Amino acid sequence: xxxxxxxxxxxxxxxxxxxxxxxxxxxxxxxxxxxxxxxxxxxxxxxxxxxxxxxxxxxxxxxxxxxxxxxxxxxxxxxxxxxxxxxxxxxxxxxxxxxxxxxxxxxxxxxxxxxxxxxxxxxxxxxxxxxxxxxxxxxxxxxxxxxxxxxxxxxxxxxxxxxxxxxxxxxxxxxxxxxxxxxxxxxxxxxxxxxxxxxxx
Numbered sequence: 001x002x003x004x005x006x007x008x009x010x011x012x013x014x015x016x017x018x019x020x021x022x023x024x025x026x027x028x029x030x031x032x033x034x035x036x037x038x039x040x041x042x043x044x045x046x047x048x049x050x051x052x053x054x055x056x057x058x059x060x061x062x063x064x065x066x067x068x069x070x071x072x073x074x075x076x077x078x079x080x081x082x083x084x085x086x087x088x089x090x091x092x093x094x095x096x097x098x099x100x101x102x103x104x105x106x107x108x109x110x111x112x113x114x115x116x117x118x119x120x121x122x123x124x125x126x127x128x129x130x131x132x133x134x135x136x137x138x139x140x141x142x143x144x145x146x147x148x149x150x151x152x153x154x155x156x157x158x159x160x161x162x163x164x165x166x167x168x169x170x171x172x173x174x175x176x177x178x179x180x181x182x183x184x185x186x187x188x189x190x191x192x193x194x195x196x197x198x199x200x201x
């Protein structure tokens with residue numbers, strides 16, 4: 001059904017419903033009590049006995065059915081899957097951007113999720129800890145994100161979604177890189193070395 005025809009049907013149905021309501025109001029405006037019960041939820045129009053030949057509610061119901069058919073119903077969108085951050089210590093050797101054998105196994109499992117029809121595009125974001133120069137860490141995070149994207153494309157081949165690979169270096173830590181006294185925080189740094197896959201671009 002074209003947009004013009006749909007608009008005409010909606011307008012016509014609204015006019016029919018409005019006319020029926022107006023007729024009911026005119027029939028009861030002198031204050032005489034209606035002789036038939038009014039059901040506000042089903043839009044039944046109360047009429048005085050003899051004032052209107054028939055209850056106008058079927059007309060209103062017909063108009064509402066026309067509106068319901070003319071207006072397209074939205075289908076619920078499938079829920080997007082959520083992916084946990086992937087530890088960089090599993091995916092890569094320390095300080096490198098080459099995917100390890102263990103990392104390939106992890107990404108093979110991740111590929112099962114991003115292969116779903118609901119996943120059309122993903123963002124792959126690399127993160128590092130704060131050891132070393134910030135500029136070097138930024139470049140490493142970007143190279144690692146690109147390596148993950150390439151590995152996922154290799155696994156998925158022609159069924160891979162669109163991918164955007166980027167890196168944030170040490171700019172978005174999940175945990176402190178050092179303790180309050182300034183000493184090293186190995187567990188915190190390990191959490192910060194990660195690759196995050198976000199569904200949707």
